[in-house]
Amino acid sequence: MLNRNWSSFLFKQVALYRNFRQNWSRFKTKAVLYSYSFYRGDRRFGKFALAASTAGFTFRDHGISDDRIAECENCEEEFAHRKTPGKGWELLYEEKDMLAFRRRIDGPYEMYEYKCVGTYYDISPRTFLDAQNDLKYRKEWDDNIVTIEVVKEENENELIRWVSKFPYPMYPREYVYVRRTWVSEDEKYAVLDSESVQPEVFPSISESNVRVRSYTSRMSIRAHSNWESHGVDYILTYCDNPEANIPRYVYNWMVNKGGPYFLRQVHKAAREIESSGREVRSATEKALLRKNDRVLQRQTKENEEKEKKRNEEETKLNNQENEGEKKLEKPQKARSTTASTSFVLQSEQVNYQRTA
Template sequence: MVKHFDAFNYAYLLKSKTISCSTCKDRQTYDEWSVFIEKQDMIVWRRPHSSGNFEYKVYGSYHDVSGEDFLNVQIDTKYRKEWDNTAIQLDIVEADPNTESNSDIIYWEMQWPKFFTNRDYVFNRRFTVDCDKKIIVIISQSTTHPSYPVQKDKYRVTDYFSAMVVKPYTELDKPGIEFVLTYFDNPGVNIPNSINSWVAMRAMPDFLTRLREATKHYKPFCERTGNSCICTLEDRSGERKRKKKKCDRKPKLVGNVANDEVFGLNAGELEKAFENIKENVEHKLDDIKDDIKKVLSKIKEDLKENYNIEDKNKKIKRGTNDNSRDDYSDAENNENEEHHKKKTD
């Protein structure tokens, strides 16, 4: 994954090498990459692949989304079903028990146009965040899993690869990012290049546009549904203490079953509920401690006040009896002292 950290240098090189010729006005080709689509915030290159299809590379720059949200939108399978109407099924088949690896096996069924069979994928998705270099890398690679064998009514795409590299303008949790996406998949159907190009030119920008819009609405979605963000990146400024060394990735497992539900809540919702309960209990305990302190303080003041009144009464009584201790018998003095002691206790 580390080798993809250099993706931006190559993308910048492509931009400089494939610009229009100043004299002939034709596009240039570099390392077999040629410009396929160019928009205000996006450039797409493609080059021939040994399979007879094309491999694609995308450079994008979005000023209105953060790297943190951009990562979350791509790894949050629940949210993906909300904004991507081509995702018929999207499940986490298995998660690596070592949560620091950020590695999952995903099953994805993608809706294709009429007269075509839907495509489905089983792939390993993994991501890493280097907060010092301010780089996010998300890699997906086709694989197999016994829980999701090939089905007759779908075409299984077995040759699929995607690498997304993201870096911020300033900070990973602040708006403004650049990204480089390199991907290839073999859809398993032979169609004329002209039709393939037409589909790619329409589908690719449309998907990235929807991805961008979905990212801008991710936090409101989490607040609305009670869904906790999968990955929260700490502010790296020196003024705030760094509480976590890595991405705080919410566990996807309850027991041994991926995406299990307990009492109608999934793992993320359960964890958030328990965190809320813990926080409420801690607040209640603090309130109880404060109440106890107030009560003890009140008791202490009352005792002190009663002691002063009783002592004053004793002096007054002694004064009315010619200030003589002889007016009190030893038995009476002992009784008063014992009574005072019990009251103070």
Template sequence: MEPVQLPDEAAFRAFRAQCEAEQGWQCRYSREGVAVWGQLPPPGTCAVHRVKCRVEMPGVTAATVYDVLHDADYRRKWDPNVIETHDIARISDNADVGYYSWKCPKPLKNRDVVTLRSWYVLDKSYVIVNFSVKHPKYPPCKDLVRAVSLWAGYLVQPTGNSSCSLTYLAQVDPKGSLPKWVVNKSSQYLAPKMLKKMHKACLKYPTWKREHSAHLKPWLHPEQSQLPTMALSELTLQHASSLENIDESGLREVQEERGNTSGSEN
């Protein structure tokens, strides 16, 4: 079993560079401050495409967006695609293990994922990255397809005193042969809608947080964490090859469900 290692500063800087890079990315959507790009994998490497999304967020500070990305309690309130999300254990002051399950466009099966998440404040930017791991108490379940996050995360960069941009970059194996309409719908409709919804959620977060444990932010203050501590050696990397592959390529879209589900993960 392959051991798990925490990202170092060089890894966070490399992720930021990927978020900022333009070469090799094909624009799939660009409108009203939201953009979506796709990238084919290099020949001879993992055949999982990469996606990059960016939204400009006027009226929201980078620090607020960073809080929203961490706050699982608030995620359950604003994200209609979430089935369940919670933190499992604390690995270090800036790393934890978490569980997330989400709704996929019908009639596809819903997905879930267990990830090791790490975060870092890089200059004036906030970076959060994650990748899939195996947790002994969270094996795949029969009702959900276990997806694999090869490398995913967020970059939050201030663009003014009260504005910022949020970039989401991911290479995620959904563990299924998906129909073409899912890929098109995700990039042309679902991802932009999700980013706009997140912007609205960030605008409302300061008011909500004042009424819900206003000073509790363990991602900023590790001493506040109430999670059990877990040794990194108890985790192993989750490889896609060890999971069942689901063929959903022949499924047709259920039109009445349009807009209520998402193909993205945490």
């Protein structure tokens, strides 16, 4: 009877836990939206709403994975074919030191991803990235931003909320995405990889914006010489669904022109940083620290493998020496036995002669 009651109790607890997990995201979304409508006039609510939305969010579960970042090691090959990408990419736009491509995405709707490749000779890779990473500075030069902020940060990972203007009469678009920065060991390549976070994971805090569920962006750069010197190549690949019933050809025109226009703005902002000597927040510093950790871990692993190999070779050599000594000892014992046998035979022969 006791075992039956205990099993029933455990079953109820498991059912309650599963029900809680299934309804937690829904409850969190409703709670945030209700609080927003109730405390809309209170400026302090914004921080509270963001904190409530991040409850349960972890970069380990919802961030850019290590396997995906490991693909950045192929940057050299990507840049080798950047002007002729192939694989379904078609050239859309061309100007001095810039090319724009597009490629259709498989699916029921006419969706495309876009790629912009180019070169800047008058800015350094560091300022090119910092102009994008410093969100406070970006608010100054990007006129399409309503608001943009880092909600959560952990090492080289960032959770960002970005509200962007859209042409009237459409509502602003809200992007919530994770971004991870990677720097190669020789500090010649860097990647900013971004992907949207679903509303079930991070609810919207305003009903006046349209949440964009599908958004990816990947900025790869290559330094001509080093991190601080002028000269940088870039590849920007991006795709998003604006969640709007607008003609597809209009949207494609907007996205096609949007990439080159954004890059021209970044270039102008980077030049402003260098000419004015302005201090900006650099998210790449943490990526550089992470790179140093990777190098240290790799060197430690290599040293451990070398030490292990050396110990194995020493052990093998000692075993060979021991076996050699044993082989040398065996013939000596055989000779001594033969000599003693011969001595006994000779003694017996002498005794026989004396007897005779």
